[in-house]
Amino acid sequence: MRQFAEIEDLSGLVRDALGSGCRVVAVDRLRGGSKKGVYRVRLDGTRTASVIVYSWAEAENFWPGAQEADPADPFAPASGLVPFLTAQRSLDSLGARVPRVLVADDSRGRYPADVAVVEDVSGGTLEALFETDPTRAAGTLGDLAEMLEVMHRYQGQRYGRVDLLERGGSVSEVSCERRVLDRALRDLEEAAGRAGRIAAAGAALRDRLQELADRVSPRTAYGLIHGELGPDHVLVDADGHPVLIDIEGLMYFDVEWEHVFLQLRFGERYTALARPDLDPQRLDLYLLAMRLSLVAGPLRLLDGDFPDRAFMQEIAEHNAKEALALLPLV
Missing domain, CATH: 3.90.1200.10 (Aminoglycoside phosphotransferase (APH), C-terminal lobe)
Structure with missing residues (x-):
């Protein structure tokens, strides 16, 4: 059975991003993602009401039978912290608006997967x-x-x-x-x-x-x-x-x-x-x-x-x- 992130899993990561004074009060896993987990983390004790956490844990990837891909194939599955950060940096340099990255961590020390904490854009889709x-x-x-x-x-x-x-x-x-x-x-x-x-x-x-x-x-x-x-x-x-x-x-x-x-x-x-x-x-x-x-x-x-x-x-x-x-x- 797939195990997804809970409050206790993300609290330390979010405090590192926003400061020790913030408190995680709720975590909602947003629906629709098939390659990474997307969580809205609701906060208290900070001017920021919520942030988004991306998790590239194996349990978050619903695509079955992933095979070794041709590295020159642009249609090979694109998932992970490195592709995300490279794309974020490339788009930002062109003036294309993307969510601000507050913390990116691939150490597996705070959380047992590559993760990023980003701004929660307020206006919906x-x-x-x-x-x-x-x-x-x-x-x-x-x-x-x-x-x-x-x-x-x-x-x-x-x-x-x-x-x-x-x-x-x-x-x-x-x-x-x-x-x-x-x-x-x-x-x-x-x-x-x-x-x-x-x-x-x-x-x-x-x-x-x-x-x-x-x-x-x-x-x-x-x-x-x-x-x-x-x-x-x-x-x-x-x-x-x-x-x-x-x-x-x-x-x-x-x-x-x-x-x-x-x-x-x-x-x-x-x-x-x-x-x-x-x-x-x-x-x-x-x-x-x-x-x-x-x-x-x-x-x-x-x-x-x-x-x-x-x-x-x-x-x-x-x-x-x-x-x-x-x-x-x-």
């Missing part, structure tokens, strides 16, 4: 703000568009996760589009083993992926992208500014990959984030690849004991339907 205050949310969305423009225009000559590149990780000789195609073919094979209607259309989906990949022209410069940026991964601070979270997968890659995900997650609000100079051939390939990833990934997660099972099943079924809708009519 942009996703929630769309429902409660659409006018304020529109302003935050505009700020997010400006932030993404800065990130995407900040280019590198190599692609990959920022933490791996910073540590001198190996450089892939495979193009972004080939990397996406290979991943999509693996996702298709995996999804076909779990979803009957994907299996029935397997040959057509393989042919379509190859056809779309053949249309893509080479490219040698890459933008800085979040990689999984939905409105639930954007917090809103007291001034209404967007704050990026779940940043461990920050990478240099084709910005079309980011824009496909933005379009899926923001829906009709994506118009505020769109840009006119995207490659339509890449968008076509990446959209189908993303749909297949969002079938295979949730179904893979359900092989383990992830608690919110109905939600993951719903994601997989929706994206299976959308992937099939991308096949040309015959």
